[in-house]
Every structure is written in C-alpha cells, then in structure tokens.
Amino acid sequence: MGMLSAKSDYECLRDARISENMARMEMLGLLRCAGELSDIASSHRAAGSATPRNRKPPRPRGAMSMMTPLRRSSRLAAATPTGSTSTNRRSARLNGQSVQHKALPPKGALSKLAAAAAEEADDDDEEENLELVVDKKRVPALQERRCDSKGRGGVYDSVLGICCHFCRQKKLCSEEDCKRCGKGDLKQPCLGKTECSSCHSSNGILCRACLKVRYGEEMEEVRKNKNWMCPHCIEEKGIKKFWICNSSLCLKKRKIPPTGIAIYNAREQGYESVAHLLMDRLKRQAF
Template sequence: MGRIRGSKAYSNYENLRQTRILENQARLASLGIQKTISELRESAASAKTTKPKRSYQKRVHGVTPLRRSKRIKGIDLYAHPKSLPPRRSQRLRSCSSDPSSLKQEKVSSSEWEEESLSCGEVKRPANAPLIILKGKELQLSAEASSRRCHSKGRGSVYDPVFGLCCHFCRQKKLCGEEDCKRCGNFDVDEPCLGKTDCSVCHSSTGLFCRACLKVRYGEEMEDVRENKEWMCPHCIEEKGKRPYWICNSSLCLKKRKMPPTGIAIHRARKLGYKSVAHLLMEELKRANKYKI
C-alpha cells in the first residue's frame, strides 16, 4: 500500500510540474519573448561569422644595439691590456679619517692608493698590504683609539682602508691588539698583529682574526706569530700534511658543495673537540671510511 501511495504522489507531482511548464511556455509565447531570444541568438551567430579578423602586426618600439661582451665580439683581452679601463675596488676609492663616526670623510683616490707590486719585487704578507698616502696622514680619533682594543677577538672599529678582511667572518675591522702599530698609528710598513699570514701563499685566504682562528681552527694568535712556518688550511690541504684538514669558511665549503657549518663551536665542544675544524675532520674521516 505504501508503494502505491508513493507512486501516486510522484505521478501527481510530475503532472502538476508539466502543466506549469506548459502554462509558462504559453505565457512567454503570448508576450513574444521566445521569438526575441531566438532572434538575438541568430544575430549573435551571424555577427560572429561576418566579423572580419584583425591581422596581427608586430609592433616595433625601438631598435637599440645589443650589448655584447668583448669576449663575444672577438676582442683579445690579453692582447690589449692598455685599452681596458683599470678596475678599482671600493676600498681604493674612499677612506675614513674617523672610523668611529657614522659619516666618514671620503678621501679621493689622488690622495692615497694601493701600490701594485711588480714581478721583481718581493710579495708582501697578507696582513701588511702596502698603501701609499699622498699628502694626507690619517689618524684615529681619541674616541676610536680608546674603543679599538675593547674587543681583542675581532676588533671593534671598522675601517674600509686599513681594516683587513678576515677570510672567515669577513669583518673589515682594525685589530684589538694594543701593540699593533698598523691599526693604532696607521703605519703601513708594519704588519697587523691581530691577523695571521700564511708563510706559503701570503694571500687573503690565510688571513684570520684572533677569534676565528681559535674558534674555527683551535689555534692561538701568539703561537701563530712565533711559528714562522705557519700555513693556512688551504696550503696544508694542498701539501697533504694533515688529511681531511680543510678550510671551513662558508665560501670554501660552498665550493666543495658542502653546507656551511654555521655556529658549530658549541656542538664541537659538547662532543669534546677543540674546534670546528677538528669536528669536521672527524666527520670527513668517518664518511670516507663508510664509502670504502
């Protein structure tokens, strides 16, 4: 009985719906709306077919010569060294008379310049580059001189001219050593006591400040000064004196496609290692052992 009643109710609803549809269609036909809709559709279709297609024209805004490097043009850079403009770093363009002040006085390149060494001259150490002052002597202010030795590890006074850039932390500061004549009196003939110098390469890759030397490699600055045959990690690796002893700066690790260690000294000391370099050396040994 339930199914019959349900089917009857369903059929009644369909009949009612159908009658309403027919009534609505009759009403639309009496008003002429259906004819209008059909006419609009036909006119829209005819407009699409009769509308002419626009021809694409490439717009030219302007013709400028392409910039090509001299290597692509076929110019031999080594055959014409005099024709190329000299490249000067920012350190050679400006210097400060008072490193402690924020507004540093700029000195023109005619007043000072860094002398390039010829082939016959002896190569100067990395912690004592030669800078020639022309007609102007620079001196630290009393305030900057008092603040210079506050931080003995890396120094606390930034100087773009006389400050030597550490290979690891890349801080171009005057060292905090009290007896350093170069950073204290700007004596260019004296080496910086707060920066190392490799006895083999004498390059900037062997230039480390006191803090980075101890934390990253476990060495003291006083021992490095006494050791006249001290070598940087790059030269030690090249000569093969200490296996797996490498430079752990971010630049050198990226060249090896290794992730930078970051602040790893706390983890190294927690595991009982003297420095980050000792920790990295043991990790490289274990990795090579597992590979074999």
C-alpha cells in the same frame, strides 16, 4: 528494443522544461521580437550587397612629393648651393685642402709619459688615502675605542681594517705593537691578522679569535712560523688528511652545510676546535 526506445527520466524532464520556456517566451512576445529583428538584419545585408561602397582610386606613388616642396631645416637650406638638392659631406683632404698633421712623440716617449702619469695618479690617490686615515683627531678617537681584549676587536673600520676570511669583519686588532690599527699607517701589515706563506690571498687572512676557535691555533705561534699555511691551502694541497677550511664559503663549495656556532658542541665533546670536530666526522664517514 522497447527498453532502448523509451525515454529516460532526464529526457522527459528536459522536454517539459523546454516546452514550458517556449510557452513563457510566447507569452512575453519574445519570439515575435526576435523574428522582426532577424528580418531587419537580413534586409540591411541585402541592401549592402546590392550597392557596393564607393572607394577612391589609389593615388599614384610620388604624387605628393611632386606637388609639395620638401621641408628642410634653415641650416641645410642656407648651406645648399643653388640648383642642388643635397649636400655632400667630404673631408678636407678630398676637397683638395691642405691638411696639417700634429707630430706625435716616439713610442718610447709615449710609454714613459703613460708610466709617469700612472705613477703620479697613484701617488695622488695614496696621499689622499693617507690624509684620510692619518687624521689628528681620527686616530686618537680610534685608539680610545679599541678594546683591550685580543679577540676580533671591537672597532669596525672600512679603511684600516682587513677582512677576516671566516667572520668577514674589518675590525681593528688590539695588538699593542700594530702600527696599522694603532697609528693609522696603511703601509704596515696588521699584527692581529694572519698571512699565508703560500697563497698570500684573502683566504689566508684570519683574526685571532677565528684562528683559535675554528682551527685551534695561536697567533703568536703563527707569527713565529714564517712558512705557516692557511687551512684553505692545507686542504687544497692535501698536506693534512681530512683537514678542511670550515668557513661558510669553503663548506658550501664542498656541499657541506655551514656549522654556525659549533665551538661549544666541539668543546663539550673534548675537541680542541671546530676543525678537529669536522676532521673526526669526515674520518668516520670515510671508514
């Protein structure tokens, strides 16, 4: 019990500091000032409780509206008849006035008019686009800038160019007989881009370079084959096992990281294209 009742060194040091601080405060007169301030505060509280605040009685609701006139605009004041405080907005039919309705054309005529207007608008837009593309100065300049190599092309054109599914570049092709890229004719297809016979969508559009490097196919063979299908459709239909579209968009959908520039690695290992390299890898993973 003696051991438990004895103070620890920390408690002894704490008591010594408390007594030292109290003596210092007494010497500075802080304790006396604190007592005076507490007495002043208590006297103010007592005085406030003895005399309650004088509050004005609540004004009856609607008194101000009875004492002051309503503020209304000059337009409403002029339109309001004498003795009335509000104006009712009513239609001519409810006020007893005669209403004349415009005669509408029959339903068949409406559809014909709409179709004619839409066709006229399409013709105007097409003429504007053709005037924009078929420019006497613009087309020769594009011809001079077109490169001779049959790759992706070297001239980017947002109007004439068709976007490749893999490289996503709208470049003019370098095919000699291409009327779209050579003469600026929007109605003609691009001979330097493929078209899938199955989907006829942007997934089947590949330029010559991407077709060769990524899938090992030649543009001349694709043109001869009228039933040519893009790698995207071959993958979806399961025609060729382990054959996939290796564009970054399609690989991300399969949760496969994009390959980047993998053609050099594929050729070093003896593969014809990147698609053949990926096909071999998928076979190994399956077995």
